[in-house]
Amino acid sequence: MDRSPSRPKLLLHACCGVCSAYVPEILRDEYDVTIYYDNPNIFPQEEFDRRAEAARVMAEKYGLPFILVPQGTIDWYRAVRGHAKARENGERCRKCITHRLDAAFRYAKTHHFDIVATTVSVSRRKNIEQVHAAGRALASVHGIPFLDRDWRKGGGERESQRRAKEAGIYRQEYCGCVYSLVKMKARVKSRVTS
Numbered sequence: 001m002d003r004s005p006s007r008p009k010l011l012l013h014a015c016c017g018v019c020s021a022y023v024p025e026i027l028r029d030e031y032d033v034t035i036y037y038d039n040p041n042i043f044p045q046e047e048f049d050r051r052a053e054a055a056r057v058m059a060e061k062y063g064l065p066f067i068l069v070p071q072g073t074i075d076w077y078r079a080v081r082g083h084a085k086a087r088e089n090g091e092r093c094r095k096c097i098t099h100r101l102d103a104a105f106r107y108a109k110t111h112h113f114d115i116v117a118t119t120v121s122v123s124r125r126k127n128i129e130q131v132h133a134a135g136r137a138l139a140s141v142h143g144i145p146f147l148d149r150d151w152r153k154g155g156g157e158r159e160s161q162r163r164a165k166e167a168g169i170y171r172q173e174y175c176g177c178v179y180s181l182v183k184m185k186a187r188v189k190s191r192v193t194s
């Protein structure tokens with residue numbers, strides 16, 4: 001796809017291949033989209049690599065630039081410190097999303113993007129208001145608009161899953177961090193033993 005100087009440059013934070021399978025498609029007519037993979041929350045490293053590769057494959061499929069920020073967990077653990085036991089979509093998730101989006105906004109500012117968005121909220125497991133509130137707050141801090149659209153409208157999540165399956169890319173079974181991995185394992189175990 002042509003990179004048009006007339007369309008705004010959008011930095012699209014993405015956390016996996018599944019969420020990169022649909023959202024870029026609906027944005028690329030309107031914006032010059034760049035996919036930005038910066039997810040220090042993802043544990044372990046192999047999982048980070050598998051999701052990054054899946055997101056890269058989708059970016060290539062759509063002919064979009066792909067930026068991979070190498071894993072660097074220390075600041076993320078610092079950001080969520082004290083909230084290890086918080087429920088999903090609680091305070092730990094708020095801090096996690098804010099931390100990752102803040103990095104995206106900083107990158108966008110340094111590299112002269114016009115607008116920032118994230119695919120994270122395409123999943124029904126995420127609290128869309130929490131994600132959008134974090135984006136809006138960071139937009140006013142960094143002076144770059146945040147695109148707070150609802151990607152789930154019209155079956156967006158189902159479509160993401162369908163396209164990811166069709167593309168044969170890796171599809172994860174937990175949100176990303178070590179805490180969500182432990183929870184997922186406990187869920188599987190209780191299903192097996194009940």
Ligand code: SF4
Binds near residue numbers: 094097
């Ligand atoms: S559950 Fe997901 S959003 Fe919440 S802290 Fe873990 S990785 Fe981040």
